[in-house]
Amino acid sequence: MLMTVEEAQSRILSRIPPPSPQELTPLMSALGRVLAAPVYSGEDIPGFTNSSMDGYAVHSADVAHACGDSPAALTVRGTIAAGHPVSQPLSRGEAYKIMTGAPLPPAADAVIQVEWTAPGEHGQVLALSAVRPGQNVRLAGQDMQKGQRVLEPGLVISPPIVGILATLGIEQVPVFPRPRVAIVSTGDELVSAGEPLRPGQIRNSNSYALAAAVQAAGADPWVFPPVADVKTAIAERFAEAASADIVLSSGGVSVGDFDWVKEVLQEQGTLDLWRVNMKPGKPVAFGSIHGRPFFGLPGNPVSALVTFELFVRPMIREMMQDRLWARPTVSLPLHEDFSEVQDRRHYVRSRLVEDAGRLWVSPYSRQDSAVQTSWIGAEALMVVPPDTGPYARGEHLPVMILRSGF
């Protein structure tokens, strides 16, 4: 009986290690980190009632009947620039010229924008329109109130959040540490970049691709050189890797004679071999090593990245208390027929295409999981339910959008 992807995810997420103690990071380095503590406002924001327009601060009652044919003439007391408050209250029949963001003078209750005024005689200004009380005015505290809990832990720090933190004067931001993720690839056939290839050997690509996926998920990769298919070597490497927060291995968990990973894991921790109802990447191993979560990903490069996306990334994000780790999944029409029918849920590498004013999903034609080049430009995984299809152009399927992240 195959396990569903959702069941595998929930089993994995039930074994998340407790969060690490928070650390402080300078505001300028906080982008993309996850907030670790609530943030309160120490003051009202804005801190003072101010103008949202360039114009004239007025008593709205003075211009209540003003219009182009019958303007209201007001005496201009002076000019208030941003950063330069005045303390004298505005008298009836008077106006201050005022700039955007400048503090409203005491007693004024509205701003008439400059476009609705004209110069009058004797230094007066003519209001050509009425304004409501409060019009073009931002009240002190309308965005945040002193003492208000503004930001919650678990929030991913985006540029607007950086702006809010700066507005609150927070220079050191409490964030969750990035989990450290050890990456161990096993296999006699693996050769590191820069070394010559001998017959039967291939270059180690999974360590690099997984390191990049770990980075993209917001964690710190810790890459070990590939280890040969020798039990003692694997045991030693894994013992060292277990000082990380999460241990990933790729390769070595299928049914081959030379797969020592399982044996080592059973001695140093625990290991479940799961057959998950998905393609690519059916065999996924999950367990623990010296108490750390352990993932045994398929050796196949495409399967390794898809299983990383579905199982490892959620754990990394949840360890940092980010609850919104799920990719946006939307229903999109197929741009071409898709005829492949699989007996497992199929995560189909796809592009997004804009055509005739709509967004479409365009699956790559070569879905063989050994074909790395079908990832070029892939921005999405189309999710095809098992034993369904073929699908025709225009039919809708759910699509996980990976663009700018994976």
Add this chain to the structure above:
Amino acid sequence: MLMTVEEAQSRILSRIPPPSPQELTPLMSALGRVLAAPVYSGEDIPGFTNSSMDGYAVHSADVAHACGDSPAALTVRGTIAAGHPVSQPLSRGEAYKIMTGAPLPPAADAVIQVEWTAPGEHGQVLALSAVRPGQNVRLAGQDMQKGQRVLEPGLVISPPIVGILATLGIEQVPVFPRPRVAIVSTGDELVSAGEPLRPGQIRNSNSYALAAAVQAAGADPWVFPPVADVKTAIAERFAEAASADIVLSSGGVSVGDFDWVKEVLQEQGTLDLWRVNMKPGKPVAFGSIHGRPFFGLPGNPVSALVTFELFVRPMIREMMQDRLWARPTVSLPLHEDFSEVQDRRHYVRSRLVEDAGRLWVSPYSRQDSAVQTSWIGAEALMVVPPDTGPYARGEHLPVMILRSGF
């Protein structure tokens, strides 16, 4: 007459400076960079025909009629592990035990997976099923051929692309330099984080938020301290900032008396003030300073980030030759009624909500562009055409998805 967003974008993109010369970056630092040169394969990938399963390498003709009731018995010549090729051809009636990724022995043309075999007598193996020629075999060069142009310049380097580069043995990756973006905020009212607030002053948040947005767009921010509303100070600061690739200023381009930015720009370069048919962010200034592209963004924090997203980010991405900078825009149903009607195209800060198995767009209720807190958790901008609405729950509107990027 207001300019459309698309017209403003195309005017901006018609003035992109020529690309900077490429630079080399180590593969482990290449994530998110943009490839600057085509990448060719120096060899066939895979480099040798190999098994995609753990099983037995056979002559498919030897097992053409095998089934559970009438298995084919084959003599096992030995075992081939990944990384350990054999040179002797497989004779008829024989099999090699073979591991996933191991090179196929000469003359074998298929692999029967281990699950479809049983141990026989005298060290033989019983094939319980027929296999087609080529079954469970990956042919040399099936992914990439020697000399093939595999990757194109302009490609954003994602984890799968890192994997392909590693497979090709590329340790130093040619990428476009990150543009350097100078950020100058102007205003007497601005106070840097850590300094005390005096009456009428506000903290400088735009410099920080824009720096984060520049980083998220893949460029390098260069932040200047805020400059007072004094013409000579502004002129000096801008002259210095013009050694960057792009210059951003925030504040100082509206119609206020104290807006020296326009004047300085007209002396040191060129400046067009555009009224763009959008909300927030109608007034946008675009020009050049000492030959560098200049953007004058609104001082309002929300407007500054929305105009950055629509105008500055495209230029940054295009300068790096990334042609796929547009955010995925999908049509989503409203999760709640949305009653605000605007006379300009409205970019509405919104969340994505999963409910009843569908993805919905949920606009924040406070769209006042002075309300920074309406960005908290915002993952999308819903695009409402001018003079339309109100919209009811369930109606569809286009939604730009910002999650994991903005």
